[in-house]
Amino acid sequence: MEGFIKIKNLIKKYQLNNGKGLVAVNNVNLDIEQGDIYGIMGLSGAGKSTLIRLLNRLEEPTSGEILVKQEIVDKKNNTITGYENKNILKFNMKMLREYRKKTGMIFQHFNLLNSRNVAENVAFPLEISKWKKKDIEKRVDELLEIVGLSDKKQNYPEQLSGGQKQRVAIARALANNPKILLSDEATSALDPRTTNSILELLKDINKKFGITIILITHQMEVIKKICNKTAIMSDGQIIEKGETKEIFLNPKTDLAKEFVGNISHEEFRTEEEKKQREENNGKLRLRLKYNEDQVNESYITKIIRKYDVEVNILSGFIDKVGDIIVGNLLIEISASEEKAKDIIEWLKENKIDSEVL
Numbered sequence: 080m081e082g083f084i085k086i087k088n089l090i091k092k093y094q095l096n097n098g099k100g101l102v103a104v105n106n107v108n109l110d111i112e113q114g115d116i117y118g119i120m121g122l123s124g125a126g127k128s129t130l131i132r133l134l135n136r137l138e139e140p141t142s143g144e145i146l147v148k149q150e151i152v153d154k155k156n157n158t159i160t161g162y163e164n165k166n167i168l169k170f171n172m173k174m175l176r177e178y179r180k181k182t183g184m185i186f187q188h189f190n191l192l193n194s195r196n197v198a199e200n201v202a203f204p205l206e207i208s209k210w211k212k213k214d215i216e217k218r219v220d221e222l223l224e225i226v227g228l229s230d231k232k233q234n235y236p237e238q239l240s241g242g243q244k245q246r247v248a249i250a251r252a253l254a255n256n257p258k259i260l261l262s263d264e265a266t267s268a269l270d271p272r273t274t275n276s277i278l279e280l281l282k283d284i285n286k287k288f289g290i291t292i293i294l295i296t297h298q299m300e301v302i303k304k305i306c307n308k309t310a311i312m313s314d315g316q317i318i319e320k321g322e323t324k325e326i327f328l329n330p331k332t333d334l335a336k337e338f339v340g341n342i343s344h345e346e347f348r349t350e351e352e353k354k355q356r357e358e359n360n361g362k363l364r365l366r367l368k369y370n371e372d373q374v375n376e377s378y379i380t381k382i383i384r385k386y387d388v389e390v391n392i393l394s395g396f397i398d399k400v401g402d403i404i405v406g407n408l409l410i411e412i413s414a415s416e417e418k419a420k421d422i423i424e425w426l427k428e429n430k431i432d433s434e435v436l
């Protein structure tokens with residue numbers, strides 16, 4: 080299904096005490112489909128938290144639209160007769176309350192109520208929704224079963240590990256059968272193994288209940304593990320977005336390249352692609368030096384197009400030797416031996432100094 084959540088030209092400006100303005104979210108456009116696990120990645124201060132808080136109006140935007148697909152219900156028969164996109168920024172308090180019920184949220188520090196035990200924490204949103212006591216008990220049991228904490232019903236938050244606390248928070252977020260789950264750095268306070276188990280749980284919930292998940296993180300590992308789509312945020316703007324696989328295999332911006340750089344992404348390749356890489360007899364590693372006239376020429380793009388190969392740039396810098404500008408690039412090419420020879424020959428023809436490492 081398309082266009083479940085459409086974020087259009089969204090802007091959030093803060094007025095600072097010194098009188099200056101700060102644009103935390105700067106003209107963001109995103110199209111999130113139903114069933115997506117959409118990851119928003121960025122460095123500290125990029126605007127991720129602000130963006131996610133705008134999605135349930137914990138923050139009010141300065142301008143823009145957030146369109147969310149809503150059911151049109153025939154109240155007489157209580158049947159769904161169709162769907163329409165509604166701008167949640169135009170919702171009155173009653174509509175907003177209904178929307179928030181269907182939009183769960185989890186946080187880095189869990190935000191549990193310490194005076195309530197596990198069952199009472201999970202029951203909390205149901206009490207607010209005025210469920211009957213009997214129904215609450217049944218639903219709480221269901222939810223604790225989903226998150227694997229049935230045996231901790233009577234425990235208090237202080238008796239739980241970080242991972243268990245996050246499971247309680249997830250159960251609570253799911254209580255009203257939400258359609259959307261917002262996750263604000265939900266695994267940032269957890270160790271790697273617990274992180275994995277929470278990510279597995281989120282993936283399960285997404286599959287089983289068809290809940291669309293929007294998660295923000297500063298960990299590319301999190302994106303890689305569960306997100307089918309990714310947006311990279313910098314200085315309030317989305318600078319790159321698309322299928323996670325595409326971003327891992329062909330990052331376009333320097334920031335995305337940096338995020339992806341240190342992480343192996345072999346699993347994004349198909350079996351056929353993997354086999355082909357094996358047949359390629361490994362990789363050719365070259366150090367290229369080129370002069371001022373050649374600096375602006377995109378030789379890497381030319382090599383990729385001409386020889387249909389994959390090139391990884393391992394490092395690169397432009398140096399000034401006296402008045403002469405010298406480019407220095409370390410690259411790795413996945414190519415058969417034959418192709419590798421052709422590439423070296425082609426570099427020679429183009430007077431690019433190459434050294435096989």
Ligand SMILES: Nc1ncnc2c1ncn2[C@@H]1O[C@H](COP(=O)(O)OP(=O)(O)OP(=O)(O)O)[C@@H](O)[C@H]1O
Nearest residue numbers: 093101103121122123124125126127128129130297
């Ligand atoms: N209430 C506020 N008043 C003023 N400025 C704010 C407010 N909230 C956030 N900002 C500023 O907006 C920018 C984006 O902050 P935000 O918390 O959204 O970034 P982030 O990507 O989530 O970073 P982090 O990962 O560190 O939380 C920052 O420069 C921050 O200082």
